[in-house]
Amino acid sequence: xxxxxxxxxxxxxxxxxxxxxxxxxxxxxxxxxxxxxxxxxxxxxxxxxxxxxxxxxxxxxxxxxxxxxxxxxxxxxxxxxxxxxxxxxxxxxxxxxxxxxxxxxxxxxxxxxxxxxxxxxxxxxxxxxxxxxxxxxxxxxxxxxxxxxxxxxxxxxxxxxxxxxxxxxxxxxxxxxxxxxxxxxxxxxxxxxxxxxxxxxxxxxxxxxxxxxxxxxxxxxxxxxxxxxxxxxxxxxxxxxxxxxxxxxxxxxxxxxxxxxxxxxxxxxxxxxxxxxxxxxxxxxxxxxxxxxxxxxxxxxxxxxxxxxxxxxxxxxxxxxxxxxxxxxxxxxxxxxxxxxxxxxxxxxxxxxxxxxxxxxxxxxxxxxxxxxxxxxxxxxxxxxxxxxxxxxxxxxxxxxxxxxxxxxxxxxxxxxxxxx
Ligand SMILES: NC(=O)c1ccc[n+]([C@@H]2O[C@H](COP(=O)([O-])OP(=O)(O)OC[C@H]3O[C@@H](n4cnc5c(N)ncnc54)[C@H](OP(=O)(O)O)[C@@H]3O)[C@@H](O)[C@H]2O)c1
Numbered sequence: 416x417x418x419x420x421x422x423x424x425x426x427x428x429x430x431x432x433x434x435x436x437x438x439x440x441x442x443x444x445x446x447x448x449x450x451x452x453x454x455x456x457x458x459x460x461x462x463x464x465x466x467x468x469x470x471x472x473x474x475x476x477x478x479x480x481x482x483x484x485x486x487x488x489x490x491x492x493x494x495x496x497x498x499x500x501x502x503x504x505x506x507x508x509x510x511x512x513x514x515x516x517x518x519x520x521x522x523x524x525x526x527x528x529x530x531x532x533x534x535x536x537x538x539x540x541x542x543x544x545x546x547x548x549x550x551x552x553x554x555x556x557x558x559x560x561x562x563x564x565x566x567x568x569x570x571x572x573x574x575x576x577x578x579x580x581x582x583x584x585x586x587x588x589x590x591x592x593x594x595x596x597x598x599x600x601x602x603x604x605x606x607x608x609x610x611x612x613x614x615x616x617x618x619x620x621x622x623x624x625x626x627x628x629x630x631x632x633x634x635x636x637x638x639x640x641x642x643x644x645x646x647x648x649x650x651x652x653x654x655x656x657x658x659x660x661x662x663x664x665x666x667x668x669x670x671x672x673x674x675x676x677x678x679x680x681x682x683x684x685x686x687x688x689x690x691x692x693x694x695x696x697x698x699x700x701x702x703x704x705x706x707x708x709x710x711x712x713x714x715x716x717x718x719x720x721x722x723x724x725x726x727x728x729x730x731x732x733x734x735x736x737x738x739x740x741x742x743x744x745x746x747x748x749x750x751x752x753x754x755x756x757x758x759x760x761x762x763x764x765x766x767x768x769x770x771x772x773x774x775x776x777x778x779x780x781x782x783x784x785x786x787x788x789x790x791x792x793x794x795x796x797x798x799x800x801x802x803x804x805x806x807x808x809x810x811x812x813x814x815x816x817x818x819x820x821x822x823x824x825x826x827x828x829x830x831x832x833x834x835x836x
Contacts, residue, residue: 417450419732422482422513423457424504425495426466426475429518429545430457432721433492433728434468444729450736452728456482458495483508490731492724493517502526509533509541514741516727518545518720524619524635527626531745540734540741542727547620548573550719551712552726553698557627558744564702566628569667571698572691573620575714576604576611577643577663581679582692584651585660591646603694613642614663614677621665624698625675627744628667631751633675639756641678650829653764653801654681657792660689661831672752674759681764681833757809762791762833767800767818768825776800779823786814800824803833 421437423430437444437452445451454470462475476482483491483504491508495501498521505522508515510533517523523530523546534541544554548571557566572578580594580603589597595612598604610616618638625633643663654661659681668674682689687709691697696714701707713719734741773779776793779800783790787810792803804811811830818824 418453419450420455420488422488422491424493426457428717429494429720432717433724436725458482484511490514498522509537514540514731516542520546520619524622528632535743540731544727545720545723548696549714550723551710564704567669568701569624573617573665575694579603579694614640617665617677625667629673631749632747637753639676672754674754762805764831765802766829770822770825773823782817786810788814
């Protein structure tokens with residue numbers, strides 16, 4: 416039987432998952448493909464380390480060239496992480512006419528265009544289903560099933576760690592620090608949680624989805640990002656009382672250019688994304704023809720992510736068996752501008768610290784009105800004004816500055832955008 420040879424770059428969580436799935440389903444996969452998948456070489460940092468697998472020790476190497484320029488390897492699976500040096504390895508693999516499967520959103524959110532062009536020039540495939548949403552088939556849905564339609568909006572919960580934390584805060588009334596500690600103890604959050612809690616991980620994913628959805632290059636540095644560090648139990652409580660849930664969402668929208676952002680958002684309880692709890696992810700797509708579509712599932716983990724990587728491997732292997740060329744997933748033929756955050760109209764929940772000098776709401780109301788900020792709801796608490804407002808981002812920021820300068824408030828304790836822009 417024909418053998419299709421795979422070279423892995425990395426054998427950590429995802430690499431181990433891929434290897435386990437190939438081993439467990441070997442016979443089934445052979446029947447489906449009429450070929451056998453064989454892991455030929457694996458790049459790691461420490462080749463002598465004992466690994467949880469049945470691969471022979473000599474399969475492991477610390478020399479990347481033994482993988483990316485191996486004459487018999489057909490598919491290079493990049494699951495090592497990192498950006499610049501990894502990009503060089505992927506480029507070299509493509510130039511050696513290897514098909515590449517990667518789960519690396521950090522690299523793709525900066526270099527998707529360049530890498531997909533190199534793949535095309537070398538007539539090989541570059542697939543990356545696992546890079547966004549783990550096991551959720553969002554990339555294939557967007558680039559295949561929905562490819563005849565015009566996508567107008569992408570909105571999703573794309574980070575399991577923060578969703579787990581916000582769920583705990585909502586259900587148990589715990590504070591951010593307490594929940595983070597618990598998430599770290601359970602292995603949901605890294606020792607350095609920055610990438611998750613500050614929204615960077617979700618920012619990388621929405622950059623990749625925005626590029627695919629709007630056919631224009633969107634890179635990580637163009638995404639507006641705000642994380643969840645400032646969300647307090649008080650915010651969660653108000654959200655509940657007002658019929659909302661707070662979620663960290665990634666949004667990309669067609670709006671005379673592309674809006675692309677990650678921030679906490681108060682979503683109506685009945686919004687399907689409000690029902691996505693714990694470490695689950697979900698992505699809601701809007702299309703001119705198909706309407707709304709919600710994809711839900713596990714966004715990370717050894718087997719879920721391994722399964723998405725293996726799906727890409729199977730697609731490439733099938734094209735090799737049938738001797739048919741791989742089609743590029745990426746067509747970045749437009750050159751859209753990124754809409755400045757200042758110009759976006761949004762609703763927001765505000766908790767404003769009262770100043771000692773002003774207890775008179777009408778003075779605050781006048782500043783809001785002059786700045787073009789509509790007040791939709793207003794509550795007076797002992798120490799705070801609690802509001803829901805609607806305006807351009809720029810006008811809301813201006814109003815807050817004026818209120819502080821005129822000492823009408825002592826500060827802004829919380830600003831969370833609300834559904835319904
Ligand atoms: N974990 C998930 O659930 C998940 C989900 C979606 C996407 N991803 C993406 O998948 C990729 C891999 O994630 P992971 O969680 O599997 O990572 P990981 O557990 O940290 O594993 C990384 C692997 O790469 C090897 N490696 C790292 N740098 C290397 C270098 N410079 N030279 C040689 N080998 C190197 C390591 O070797 P040693 O074993 O010798 O240390 C290890 O085997 C990342 O891009 C990540 O963003 C992960």
